[in-house]
Amino acid sequence: xxxxxxxxxxxxxxxxxxxxxxxxxxxxxxxxxxxxxxxxxxxxxxxxxxxxxxxxxxxxxxxxxxxxxxxxxxxxxxxxxxxxxxxxxxxxxxxxxxxxxxxxxxxxxxxxxxxxxxxxxxxxxxxxxxxxxxxxxxxxxxxxxxxxxxxxxxxxxxxxxxxxxxxxxxxxxxxxxxxxxxxxxxxxxxxxxxxxxxxxxxxxxxxxxxxxxxxxxxxxxxxxxxxxxxxxxxxxxxxxxxxxxxxxxxxxxxxxxxxxxxxxxxxxxxxxxxxxxxxxxxxxxxxxxxxxxxxxxxxxxxxxxxxxxxxxxxxxxxxxxxxxxxxxxxxxxxxxx
Amino acid sequence: xxxxxxxxxxxxxxxxxxxxxxxxxxxxxxxxxxxxxxxxxxxxxxxxxxxxxxxxxxxxxxxxxxxxxxxxxxxxxxxxxxxxxxxxxxxxxxxxxxxxxxxxxxxxxxxxxxxxxxxxxxxxxxxxxxxxxxxxxxxxxxxxxxxxxxxxxxxxxxxxxxx
Numbered sequence: 001x002x003x004x005x006x007x008x009x010x011x012x013x014x015x016x017x018x019x020x021x022x023x024x025x026x027x028x029x030x031x032x033x034x035x036x037x038x039x040x041x042x043x044x045x046x047x048x049x050x051x052x053x054x055x056x057x058x059x060x061x062x063x064x065x066x067x068x069x070x071x072x073x074x075x076x077x078x079x080x081x082x083x084x085x086x087x088x089x090x091x092x093x094x095x096x097x098x099x100x101x102x103x104x105x106x107x108x109x110x111x112x113x114x115x116x117x118x119x120x121x122x123x124x125x126x127x128x129x130x131x132x133x134x135x136x137x138x139x140x141x142x143x144x145x146x147x148x149x150x151x152x153x154x155x156x157x158x159x160x161x162x163x164x165x166x167x168x169x170x171x172x173x174x175x176x177x178x179x180x181x182x183x184x185x186x187x188x189x190x191x192x193x194x195x196x197x198x199x200x201x202x203x204x205x206x207x208x209x210x211x212x213x214x215x216x217x218x219x220x221x222x223x224x225x226x227x228x229x230x231x232x233x234x235x236x237x238x239x240x241x242x243x244x245x246x247x248x249x250x251x252x253x254x255x256x257x258x259x260x261x262x263x264x265x266x267x268x269x270x271x272x273x274x275x276x277x278x279x280x281x282x283x284x285x286x287x288x289x290x291x292x293x294x295x296x297x298x299x300x301x302x303x304x305x306x307x308x309x310x311x312x313x314x315x316x317x318x319x320x321x322x323x324x325x326x327x328x329x330x331x332x333x334x335x336x337x
Numbered sequence: 338x339x340x341x342x343x344x345x346x347x348x349x350x351x352x353x354x355x356x357x358x359x360x361x362x363x364x365x366x367x368x369x370x371x372x373x374x375x376x377x378x379x380x381x382x383x384x385x386x387x388x389x390x391x392x393x394x395x396x397x398x399x400x401x402x403x404x405x406x407x408x409x410x411x412x413x414x415x416x417x418x419x420x421x422x423x424x425x426x427x428x429x430x431x432x433x434x435x436x437x438x439x440x441x442x443x444x445x446x447x448x449x450x451x452x453x454x455x456x457x458x459x460x461x462x463x464x465x466x467x468x469x470x471x472x473x474x475x476x477x478x479x480x481x482x483x484x485x486x487x488x489x490x491x492x493x494x495x496x497x498x499x500x
Binding site for chain 2: 174251253254256263268283285286291
């Protein structure tokens with residue numbers, strides 16, 4: 001930074017679920033550190049949830065956000081009015097993923113870009129359905145649309161490829177992009193328990209959702225793969241183009257047979273640039289125990305095959321409010337670096 | 338073609354070089370030599386295990402030339418299928434004609450099912466199997482996997498290939 005005064009960056013957060021609240025918390029926790037290290041002062045001037053938005057140009061306190069979330073206070077305006085009319089630089093979009101039509105996130109992102117605001121999102125739906133259109137709009141407006149949190153949670157993959165691996169040709173990416181499936185397969189193998197039993201355990205521990213079908217049928221992995229295919233490989237694909245099979249049919253006997261031969265079974269998403277056969281696939285695969293893709297628990301992992309750097313493997317926490325917020329925060333800072 | 342060969346040399350210096358020369362003369366490639374100098378056969382010869390690659394038509398001439406040089410060839414093992422991979426199958430593997438599933442690979446002439454372990458937890462339950470496919474080359478192995486995928490997909494069996 002050339003000037004001594006920190007640059008004020010005003011932020012709105014749309015969607016006060018786990019990720020949105022996580023973002024509010026890390027901004028509060030890191031405000032001073034970010035000001036000192038990067039010379040930018042992050043201020044949350046509005047938050048929005050289902051009823052609408054509350055705003056405060058002097059910055060919303062932790063208490064004000066909590067009270068609004070628990071409906072103790074009412075909204076000041078609609079979400080779209082906040083995006084359009086409240087002066088701020090960045091819209092953080094963290095509403096839940098909807099792969100049917102991308103809403104409400106899609107409208108939020110379009111409105112934000114059209115109102116000349118940068119967008120940082122963890123929402124996979126709009127990206128999986130309308131990536132090309134959204135990037136074109138962002139480019140036309142000269143604004144950033146960043147989405148590191150949408151793939152692999154805290155695990156850096158998009159900025160890793162775009163920044164640190166700049167100059168490399170990316171040949172393929174394969175990895176575990178869903179922590180719930182990884183947890184289930186890991187536990188089935190370790191405890192020699194059947195799928196249904198472990199699924200129930202995962203639900204009790206809050207690792208799997210009540211309706212786990214998005215995760216276990218491979219759909220969540222497929223959506224992330226579409227984002228990688230479009231953003232890293234410049235392919236123009238949508239969710240329907242992915243060949244998907246999930247983990248519901250995996251038996252503990254199969255895991256045992258694999259184990260005896262030196263393998264584990266993992267739900268692997270694989271995408272390439274097209275030259276080696278246009279791969280876009282989610283399926284259970286045998287992974288040698290000594291392969292870097294063999295990580296346990298709820299971890300995510302990806303091996304990026306490049307033409308210069310060879311294989312690069314990243315491992316990290318794929319889910320969790322603070323972990324996802326870490327990716328959102330790095331996107332926010334990245335806009336000003 | 339990959340060949341493993343056990344030969345025996347007379348116990349005088351220079352015999353190993355003498356035995357290996359015909360391999361390169363005939364365009365072959367030596368992959369490994371296990372020369373156990375301190376071990377001797379009952380007839381006082383030195384056993385050597387060779388692994389080499391050579392064209393199939395060159396093999397007879399190689400054996401002839403070794404004999405001319407007083408090298409005993411005691412065993413020749415042909416390892417035609419060089420590439421292998423394991424896949425898992427889950428489903429009603431036995432009752433959907435396991436024999437035909439295996440035949441779909443064996444009948445190709447370039448690939449075979451070389452190992453199969455089956456786990457059958459109960460009469461009505463799905464079985465799981467690990468299957469090792471071997472083929473004469475990488476491309477052929479890929480093709481064998483495609484054939485197996487097509488065959489088991491028709492039978493409603495899930496296939497899990499390696500990465």
